[in-house]
Amino acid sequence: MNAPSPTADVSALDAALTFDQASMVFPDGTHAVDNVSFDVHPGEFVGVVGPSGCGKSTLLKMASGLLTYTGGAVELADDNIGYVFQDATLLPWRTVQKNVELFMELHDVPKDERAVRASEAIELVSLSGFEKHHPKRLSGGMRMRVSLARSLTMNPGLFLFDEPFGALDEITRERLNDELVRLFLRENFAGLFITHSIQEAVFLSTRVLVMSARPGRIVGDFDVPFEYPRTEEIRYSPEFAELSGRVSEALRDGHE
Amino acid sequence: MTETTVPIDEASDAVTVASTSAPPSAARSAKSESIGLKSFASLLGPPVVVFVSFVGLWYAYSAWVGETERKISSPYPHAVLQEAFFQWDQLSELIAATWVTTKVATVGLIIAVILGILFAVLMSQAKWIERSFYPYAVLLQTMPILALVPLIGLRWGFGFNSRVIVCVIISLFPIITNTLFGLKSTERGHHDLFRLHGAGRLTRLKKLHFPGALPAMFTGFQISAGLSVIGAIVGDFFFGRGEKGLGIKIRDYTSFLETEMLIGGIIFSALLGITMFQLFGVLGRLLTGSWHESGGDGT
Numbered sequence: 001m002n003a004p005s006p007t008a009d010v011s012a013l014d015a016a017l018t019f020d021q022a023s024m025v026f027p028d029g030t031h032a033v034d035n036v037s038f039d040v041h042p043g044e045f046v047g048v049v050g051p052s053g054c055g056k057s058t059l060l061k062m063a064s065g066l067l068t069y070t071g072g073a074v075e076l077a078d079d080n081i082g083y084v085f086q087d088a089t090l091l092p093w094r095t096v097q098k099n100v101e102l103f104m105e106l107h108d109v110p111k112d113e114r115a116v117r118a119s120e121a122i123e124l125v126s127l128s129g130f131e132k133h134h135p136k137r138l139s140g141g142m143r144m145r146v147s148l149a150r151s152l153t154m155n156p157g158l159f160l161f162d163e164p165f166g167a168l169d170e171i172t173r174e175r176l177n178d179e180l181v182r183l184f185l186r187e188n189f190a191g192l193f194i195t196h197s198i199q200e201a202v203f204l205s206t207r208v209l210v211m212s213a214r215p216g217r218i219v220g221d222f223d224v225p226f227e228y229p230r231t232e233e234i235r236y237s238p239e240f241a242e243l244s245g246r247v248s249e250a251l252r253d254g255h256e
Numbered sequence: 257m258t259e260t261t262v263p264i265d266e267a268s269d270a271v272t273v274a275s276t277s278a279p280p281s282a283a284r285s286a287k288s289e290s291i292g293l294k295s296f297a298s299l300l301g302p303p304v305v306v307f308v309s310f311v312g313l314w315y316a317y318s319a320w321v322g323e324t325e326r327k328i329s330s331p332y333p334h335a336v337l338q339e340a341f342f343q344w345d346q347l348s349e350l351i352a353a354t355w356v357t358t359k360v361a362t363v364g365l366i367i368a369v370i371l372g373i374l375f376a377v378l379m380s381q382a383k384w385i386e387r388s389f390y391p392y393a394v395l396l397q398t399m400p401i402l403a404l405v406p407l408i409g410l411r412w413g414f415g416f417n418s419r420v421i422v423c424v425i426i427s428l429f430p431i432i433t434n435t436l437f438g439l440k441s442t443e444r445g446h447h448d449l450f451r452l453h454g455a456g457r458l459t460r461l462k463k464l465h466f467p468g469a470l471p472a473m474f475t476g477f478q479i480s481a482g483l484s485v486i487g488a489i490v491g492d493f494f495f496g497r498g499e500k501g502l503g504i505k506i507r508d509y510t511s512f513l514e515t516e517m518l519i520g521g522i523i524f525s526a527l528l529g530i531t532m533f534q535l536f537g538v539l540g541r542l543l544t545g546s547w548h549e550s551g552g553d554g555t
Contacts, residue, residue: 085448089448
């Protein structure tokens with residue numbers, strides 16, 4: 001059976017992740033997420049934009065089980081998820097190769113298989129040749145690639161991205177966006193991508209959700225019609241600008 | 257295909273950036289590569305100037321105090337060299353004493369390292385264990401060791417064991433605190449990462465906390481290595497009997513007014529302390545220098 005293509009009608013498939021009227025109230029009374037409902041299907045890449053502190057990251061923590069939601073339901077089709085943080089969270093004492101092998105080590109994958117799968121993942125993120133480097137000798141963008149490779153080794157059906165490129169400069173960020181689209185097409189995972197950059201969300205996603213200021217609610221839901229693979233030119237097209245404008249407007253409305 | 261060539265460009269750009277500019281570690285590595293005779297001189301120059309000035313002042317002082325004082329307390333530097341270093345029977349006496357002290361300090365330090373790590377690991381695992389033991393670790397550190405030494409001598413005799421105990425007591429605290437600090441300073445994100453992949457307590461300790469704590473641990477070992485030498489000499493000095501280490505020799509030289517030999521003993525004590533301190537510095541850099549920010553350039 002062929003994997004679903006990102007542009008096919010995906011709503012017919014079982015969701016990889018479901019938020020059903022989910023809420024999160026912290027013990028200190030902070031109401032972070034309020035009554036949020038949406039699905040992420042295989043072949044879908046959902047971008048979430050929202051103002052700082054609106055509970056975007058909390059969404060991912062709820063999805064991954066790092067936080068237990070306090071209302072509604074959050075369901076994962078499969079526990080094998082990739083989770084990429086804003087910080088690359090590499091272990092500084094491990095080389096690139098050893099960092100990429102970490103998750104497999106924690107899941108008791110045999111040594112030989114670890115080496116093979118790690119090499120494949122490193123090649124996928126274009127870091128071949130850097131296997132023996134320690135993280136301190138890599139640039140921010142390269143560290144993020146290692147972080148991606150580390151998750152790719154587990155072949156997750158769902159990827160959670162928590163502003164992974166937020167700390168990078170514009171050029172590196174755009175290059176990594178291209179890379180991510182390429183990986184998305186190749187590996188066909190479902191993606192949930194948190195960012196505060198509207199352009200990034202629109203460029204990457206099949207669908208963009210807009211969250212309001214705290215307590216975070218979904219106040220906008222946009223389908224992104226552009227064909228994959230998306231090229232740089234899309235960023236400068238009138239349609240791209242028009243959609244970004246609408247997302248931006250929803251963001252402003254939700255902020256008031 | 258443009259999609260694949262672009263990332264490679266970025267990767268190679270990034271490497272050039274990393275090796276030519278900004279990051280402090282890279283800057284330092286570039287500096288160490290260019291160490292020529294000139295920068296070597298500028299590195300050693302200042303301390304050498306201080307040393308020469310010190311010896312000069314010493315000469316001036318010894319000359320100024322006059323014949324009698326010179327004999328009792330302030331011999332010329334060359335007199336110290338002649339007595340303590342250029343006569344084999346005298347020198348061998350100091351070397352033998354240094355060896356005795358080295359053995360005591362080393363055994364004490366090894367025990368302190370083992371105990372210190374053990375306590376720190378236990379304390380890092382549960383708040384209540386930390387709360388139970390930490391006040392006593394502080395007490396151990398703040399209590400003047402001299403007050404304790406006679407009691408230790410009465411209890412366990414004046415031999416090797418008692419001297420080792422003094423060393424352990426004096427050098428335990430920095431190992432506990434630095435190891436504990438290292439174990440507890442794990443980044444939140446790393447912790448989440450291990451939790452997401454279902455890693456148990458032991459796996460986290462082995463693969464996350466412990467390797468991350470190594471640089472801090474070596475800082476502790478280094479401080480304790482110096483303290484352990486102090487402990488060995490103090491114990492020795494106060495017990496005043498048994499195998500003759502540097503402490504006993506220093507005491508003997510003082511009572512017989514052999515001031516040149518006394519200064520020789522002080523110099524050997526200092527050398528021993530510095531050697532132990534540096535040894536752990538080098539060991540730490542070997543183990544963590546390739547990845548730790550404050551370490552070498554990693555090549």
